[in-house]
Amino acid sequence: MEVLASVASDLGDAIDDMESVQVIPLSGAMTNEVFQVKWPTKNGDAYRKVLVRLYGEGVEIFFNREEEIRTFECLSKHGQGPRLLGRFTTGRVEEFIHARTLRAADLRDPEISASVAAKMREFHNLHMPGEKKAELWKRMRNWLVQAKSLCSPKDIKKFGLNNLDVEINILEKKLSEERQEIGFCHNDLQYGNIMLDENTESITIIDYEYASYNPVAYDLANHFCEMVADYHTEPAHVLDYSKYPGLEERRRFVQTYLSSEGKKPSNAEVEQLLNDAEKYTLANHLFWGLWGLISSYVNKIDFDYKEYARQRFRQYWLRKPALLELSAAQDEIVDAFVASVI
Template identity: 75%
Template sequence: MAIKTKGFVKGCLPEELKRVLRSVAADWGDAMDDMEALQVIQLSGAMTNEVYQVNWPTRNGEVVRKVLVRVYGEGVQLFFNRDEEIRTFECISENGQGPRLLGQFSDGRVEEFIHARTLSAPDLRDPVISALIAPKMREFHNLDVPGPKNVVIWDRMRNWLCEAKLLCSHADTKEFCLDTLGGEISTLERELSEASQEVGFCHNDLQYGNIMIDEETNLITIIDYEYASYNPVAYDLANHFCEMAANYHTDTPHVLDYSKYPGPEERQRFVRIYLSSMGNLPSDAQVEQLVHDVEKYTLANHLFWGLWGIISAYVNKIDFDYIEYARQRFHQYWLRKPALLGSSGRFR
């Protein structure tokens, strides 16, 4: 995915970032007197932030150190609280679930570089890799992250709807039915919020670029927790399934192909592995119920990321057609709604 950068290369690193890198290097016993020794490589596929791999040689030159530098995108404060995200990042790291936080600067942070391969779009549909992702998701959902454990998705969407209304042109407001979307959110909340549903700590953005695999050990690492919060686990599974329609490393990264959405057998297999991963074999009825719940939560996913796309189009300068992306997510919402809602407005 081609990205327009802010000219962030080794020759013009912010002084604050240079200080952080020198501090990290010193902690590792390296000397970083010559910034010309740095190698800066932009990593593709990011849609909110700009991400770079920064390398430098050790003192004896035998080893190359690697860190990941994340430069925060414009307008991201509308989507999540950065301080809360950092606290989540540190908590997850302490639980051995992701990279370590090495340092922060005003426009971003420095993270441990994970020596693993970031998944590709086809990997999500690979039965072997998918069978590794499912238990890792279950493990992630069982994390005990400090703070309120209330479902966040509905209030977050309402907040985003308010932001979208403030930002949008009249044409976009009309096209995306923003004046009536509050009613759609309330309907979904009323019909999907069942007392029996399981709530866990959800990633909420389980696209392939946020999942890494160590191909020697087959260990899966989930990264990037900007949108992470407590939510129904069915919502997170639905998000992961919806992301199978995306490939952000093409000439048209915004285009979604819903023919790649997993079929019934694939969804059942994933859910059965997910439920089995804690040691208790689920019944067929339990598997079917969660598969059914996940399908309903795809509607919430489409509204969530549709609103994200609309707002991003007005605040983010990354080279990505956010409006067309939003258009596709809303199209899927209206397309799938009749199949999942009965005539009375209740889910089938």
């Protein structure tokens, strides 16, 4: 409340009566708890709104909080997302964006999807601090070490964690064989991290905890994978892979993404990125499977993280034979492993 009073003062208001402050929980967040906080302005006939983010317990295991704050501030200077208004030990105060968060169904709207694709391209082209190389593989290996240290022997066996070192190595080798474009990626572009101003139809991407340099194909893959989720349904953790976007829907998104800077891509460029993104769904499944497993031990938010992890790992093993073009014998080995562990 002290920080809020200071923020109010900086914005030209004064909070004299804390009972006048209204706090409204916002649903859908799985790493932090998020609230809209508002209070009467000086003239009393309008409300000032800010967003307060309370950091989830134990989530620093996933990223460096100070680095995330620096990313947040740097993106703000680039005109991306909200401004940072204040900080306290367990959270921060951000500018409240007067736009609505997308719903799961919005990602299937062709016009909204096209706007997201163009905004994604703009985000990927940002010049941010840090070495322009893929962070994905190092992060997954670190998370695997964390998952093994937290999990019971039963869960280590159930989720096949002792096999994942090999799987990560295979993926890195297979997916890095050809030169791929590296950009500054959001890495968590689910519908809840995208906001739409319905007056201007402009898109804002928010929440940068997992942002880093990565292959842009990985970020597209992440977005496609998130189309199977609706975190505002009950139960929120259930993923419906029948909703995964079909080939033409993905091709349209990639075409718009590559065309958004005014240069028409060749058919070969579209098909290459489309194919790369599909293969990178495998890395996404491992990445978020490990995230879910670790979260089940460290995060107290009401969400079935372990079941979420099981679904992501299962999808990895189901899709691996086709996407990595395994032989029939290798395919049988994978099938047996899926049946035995998940």
